[in-house]
Amino acid sequence: MGQGDPTRVNVQMANSSSQRNKSVVVIGAGLGGLSAAISLRAEGFDVEVVEKNDRIGGKLNFREIDGFGFDLGPSIFTLPQFFRSLFERSGRKMDDYLELERVNPHWRNFFEDGTVIDLDDDSEVMRRELAKLSGDPDHHWRQLQNFLTYARGQYDLVNEGYFAKGLDNLREFICHYGFRKLLFRMDHRNSMAGSIARHFDDDYLRRIFEYFIKYVGSSALDSPGYMNMMPVIQFDYGLWYVKGGMYNLARGLGRLLEDLGIRLRLGQEVSAIDRSGGRTVGGVTLEGGEQLTADYVVCNMEVLPAYRKLLSEPPSFMKKLERFAPACSGLVLHLGTDRIYPELAHHNFFYSQNQRKHFHSVFQEGKLPEDPTIYLVAPTRTDPGKAPEGCDNLKILPHIPPINPESPHSMDDYIALKERVIDKLERMGLTDLRKHTIVEDLLTPPDIEHLYNSNRGSIYGVVSDWKKNKAFKAPKQSSKYHNLFFTGGSVNPGGGMPMAILCGQKVCDRVVAREEKTR
Numbered sequence: 001m002g003q004g005d006p007t008r009v010n011v012q013m014a015n016s017s018s019q020r021n022k023s024v025v026v027i028g029a030g031l032g033g034l035s036a037a038i039s040l041r042a043e044g045f046d047v048e049v050v051e052k053n054d055r056i057g058g059k060l061n062f063r064e065i066d067g068f069g070f071d072l073g074p075s076i077f078t079l080p081q082f083f084r085s086l087f088e089r090s091g092r093k094m095d096d097y098l099e100l101e102r103v104n105p106h107w108r109n110f111f112e113d114g115t116v117i118d119l120d121d122d123s124e125v126m127r128r129e130l131a132k133l134s135g136d137p138d139h140h141w142r143q144l145q146n147f148l149t150y151a152r153g154q155y156d157l158v159n160e161g162y163f164a165k166g167l168d169n170l171r172e173f174i175c176h177y178g179f180r181k182l183l184f185r186m187d188h189r190n191s192m193a194g195s196i197a198r199h200f201d202d203d204y205l206r207r208i209f210e211y212f213i214k215y216v217g218s219s220a221l222d223s224p225g226y227m228n229m230m231p232v233i234q235f236d237y238g239l240w241y242v243k244g245g246m247y248n249l250a251r252g253l254g255r256l257l258e259d260l261g262i263r264l265r266l267g268q269e270v271s272a273i274d275r276s277g278g279r280t281v282g283g284v285t286l287e288g289g290e291q292l293t294a295d296y297v298v299c300n301m302e303v304l305p306a307y308r309k310l311l312s313e314p315p316s317f318m319k320k321l322e323r324f325a326p327a328c329s330g331l332v333l334h335l336g337t338d339r340i341y342p343e344l345a346h347h348n349f350f351y352s353q354n355q356r357k358h359f360h361s362v363f364q365e366g367k368l369p370e371d372p373t374i375y376l377v378a379p380t381r382t383d384p385g386k387a388p389e390g391c392d393n394l395k396i397l398p399h400i401p402p403i404n405p406e407s408p409h410s411m412d413d414y415i416a417l418k419e420r421v422i423d424k425l426e427r428m429g430l431t432d433l434r435k436h437t438i439v440e441d442l443l444t445p446p447d448i449e450h451l452y453n454s455n456r457g458s459i460y461g462v463v464s465d466w467k468k469n470k471a472f473k474a475p476k477q478s479s480k481y482h483n484l485f486f487t488g489g490s491v492n493p494g495g496g497m498p499m500a501i502l503c504g505q506k507v508c509d510r511v512v513a514r515e516e517k518t519r
Helices: 006-014 031-042 080-089 123-130 137-163 170-184 192-199 203-216 225-235 248-260 303-310 315-319 355-363 411-427 445-452 497-518
Strands: 023-027 046-051 062-065 068-071 100-102 107-110 116-119 240-242 263-266 270-277 280-286 291-293 296-299 332-337 347-350 374-377 392-400 437-443 484-486
Touching (some): 023 280, 031 046, 031 080, 031 248, 031 497, 062 332, 062 437, 068 332, 068 392, 080 497, 107 203, 116 123, 116 203, 123 137, 137 170, 137 192, 137 203, 137 225, 192 203, 203 355, 280 296, 296 497, 374 411, 392 411, 437 445, 484 497
Parallel strands (some): 023 296, 046 263, 296 484
Antiparallel strands (some): 100 240, 107 116, 280 291, 332 392, 332 437, 347 374, 374 392
């Protein structure tokens, strides 16, 4: 894939106030940080990115073991239009930097009684899958179509304001939407699970659509009904894989950084955000003492750890942020097997017999689930090169609570859960999984916290919980420092690759708006 015509970048810079003479330091090269850096550079800012790890991408990470290529983080690519818009901001085409492959079926869903149902955006395939359920297939089809009509209405509402305008709080919501839309069109009175129950009679379909909440690592029992917009991102916009491996997205963004002349410091950790007096910051200090001055700081480190570790904010300030509690963590298990399991699709879910109990255990009680719903990725269905010939590459992810500092789970607890997960997978069709495992790799919440400075090992940033935070994440602009901005999964619009990419672009828009206001 070529790097494109560099003259296009120069034209873009000339058209976007290239004489700003303003500098930005971005802390962290996760997707939100990379998106902000690229967008700000396209607007004429001098940008430098500092990353503590030895490669860019943040949780979009990989590990190679004995011929098996494991994606450590995100496995699903959705909403490609948000990624394309990032490249277009700098006068580039995404297709020159990475290639997408459509994945069908979207998911394969396994239940304890042997029922297996695929989700697919092809109507004929979906009708055939619904015929596996008891009852009238036409009735199931009508319910699905009615649900998707409702979900599209929620998506359209969220997209035209929260996404497109980068709204950050209830006041901005009210100003943009008005009370009538918020009260009568946006589904906030019901929980996500409650609205699903109103649309589907069938328990299998209820559990399947409840687990779309996996995208934001929250509970369908606690999230507001408008989160049912999430199926639309697959049924209307497709589900994708980055050809050659998900990390090729990070590699493509890395090439774009080079093309735009964005400086990148790898393997260097920020130890502090420097206050410059009053309500402004003046740059950052690196481990070792080097200081980088800047007119703006954009922090891709999660909001709570950043305020706590990089700014040493007092408990009175931190208490105000408690509503931005961490989303769930996960036990991330990578297995390489010496046989192929043909019953698996690219993306698979193995459901708890009592999914409500699973949600309650993880999100209310903070317990490791006895019978979790399990997400399993077998990327060799789309990309055979991710495992040696005749072998399978499996990523297994049950959602579990974030770290509780007052009563943390032990390594023995995590290992016991791993064994329960493998027992469940063997029971539900992956015969002799232990016997055929030749490579094993495990990430626990403490590993995730250490690798990415995530809040208590959260994978998805801030939890979507109506009672705690109305499903809002933290705002993009600091409430305390005018020139400090945040991006990534802990910031609106939230977790997941497309949201992080969109967040970085909207951070840029807010920085530009502030520049125009203060000019």
